[in-house]
């Protein structure tokens with residue numbers, strides 16, 4: 001696709017802006033910001049990737065992945081501001097996921113040991129881990145607030161902090177994993193997964209694209225479960241103090 | 251008289267707001283003490299300090315010669331049982347709720363014991379399999395009391411456990427608590443809005459207002475309080491008129 005084609009593709013930006021203007025939706029400014037940001041960000045990423053792929057240096061791969069993890073952490077931590085030390089908890093979780101998935105992929109030679117594979121897959125894992133972290137934290141904070149009386153009851157009867165939040169923790173872990181599992185049940189029936197579509201458009205054989213997509217889906221299952229479970233078990237102790245009291249009682 | 255719980259200049263505050271101020275005194279061993287006072291006086295907070303759900307900001311609470319901070323929280327909460335004001339229930343059956351204190355220790359509650367507990371608080375055995383969501387406010391309070399007894403606490407803290415009960419049930423619960431006190435020598439601290447109840451069941455009474463203890467002594471003090479604020483409070487409380 002050439003530059004001329006890309007310029008024509010801006011028609012698809014004009015349509016929502018015109019609609020927003022005629023219907024007074026007031027979304028013109030946000031749409032423009034979104035368009036400009038995506039153009040700048042993706043081009044920067046594109047050139048950086050080209051540079052990293054050409055350089056063939058492990059250091060750049062490390063740097064790229066580190067930047068991804070930092071960005072994902074900073075984004076997700078806003079949802080967990082109520083939990084002490086949430087930043088490093090999310091970071092540790094994402095690093096763990098990255099190390100685990102890449103060790104298996106590279107260790108068993110499932111994917112080639114090149115930046116071209118490592119970086120996009122890492123991006124998908126870290127990005128998905130971030131979404132899962134946000135889903136989990138939203139739910140967990142809501143659950144613990146809604147069931148504070150039950151947590152206090154269990155503490156008052158001589159239960160431990162872990163027992164006091166066990167149900168809330170399990171509910172939140174489960175709830176945050178469900179979208180990942182459910183979306184995989186209908187995958188391909190309505191909409192082709194974005195990555196698979198991309199590969200097919202770029203000329204890969206559909207069967208090869210499917211194989212690769214399956215690998216990614218399985219990886220996402222691991223990411224989803226590890227993010228929720230690990231973040232959950234790192235987070236719940238901060239809701240209590242050393243005397244096994246609800247920490248809100250400052 | 252031996253103190254079961256001894257307070258020494260205890261203060262408690264939340265975000266810099268004083269909730270309890272300079273609390274000193276004792277709940278006597280093997281006795282029933284009632285705790286009365288207007289809403290927001292700090293009664294619940296005081297009991298939560300005794301059960302270790304909260305810790306004093308300064309001052310000391312001593313239970314049986316040991317500072318409360320030196321207890322293992324789990325052990326303290328089993329020894330000093332508390333029935334919470336809102337009588338919270340976990341999801342599931344009444345049986346599950348009754349078994350909760352034992353379940354937390356990895357033990358089971360035998361059916362016979364569960365039925366006896368329900369009997370004690372005046373509920374029929376049919377309730378065992380009902381889900382806790384179906385219970386009325388008063389039935390929840392009854393289950394809550396029964397559940398608190400499962401740990402066989404040596405000190406029992408009761409926070410408004412009869413506020414949703416009818417007269418007959420109230421009497422039943424009063425008799426049950428007095429029986430537990432007499433039979434097992436359990437020390438009892440009982441928060442109530444009902445001054446008649448405070449006078450009837452308690453040997454001793456503490457009157458709290460705005461985070462302070464304004465009067466303590468034998469429960470008869472409620473009939474002729476020395477403090478002017480307490481006199482007003484006693485006069486204003488519903489049900490008091492019918493006592494005279």
Ligand SMILES: Nc1ncnc2c1ncn2[C@@H]1O[C@H](COP(=O)(O)OP(=O)(O)OP(=O)(O)O)[C@@H](O)[C@H]1O
Nearest residue numbers: 249264269287288289290291292293294295296335
């Ligand atoms: N978690 C909390 N955050 C802020 N303030 C609180 C908290 N818990 C209690 N308080 C305040 O502490 C004071 C004492 O509360 P407490 O629940 O001990 O009163 P109480 O005597 O039990 O009242 P009631 O008869 O209505 O149950 C109240 O002014 C209350 O607003």
Ligand SMILES: [Mg+2]
Nearest residue numbers: 293294295335
């Ligand atoms: Mg209260």
